Amino acid sequence: MYKAKVIVKRKLSILDPQGTAVEKGAVNLGLKNIKHTRIGKFIEFSVDVNSKEEAKNEVEKYCSKLLANPIMEDFEYTLEEVDET
């Protein structure tokens, strides 16, 4: 069994209005040194297969077909083997 951690970020060329909005909130709280906030997704899940190769395959399909929108977003992931419990 493998544990996958995925980070999905908007591509740098794509505006991030949510980040901009949250950052305005920061200024209102008096946090004036916070800049360039960008908000993405962090996804964790387990992949119940025996080889790293299979795990990679499933993770990449999952990311590119469901978790990320490949037109606007990039993804990166880490895979870690864990004991079945």
Next chain:
Amino acid sequence: MYKAKVIVKRKLSILDPQGTAVEKGAVNLGLKNIKHTRIGKFIEFSVDVNSKEEAKNEVEKYCSKLLANPIMEDFEYTLEEVDET
């Protein structure tokens, strides 16, 4: 200047309906080995201060007052010094 990377996750005791929904999509795509999907946020920003202490302060305020809801979510972060550019 520091670069902060924050991960915000729901506490384990809190259900994650978004994760459950996306995982049903995975099953429909034929990815039957994906389990326990949980979706959180990944936030990147810079903190324009000179000491790590100040940076930590700002990041913790930003996280606990805006980025995470401390009732349902936990956050963790890393801080890395970068050259001003």
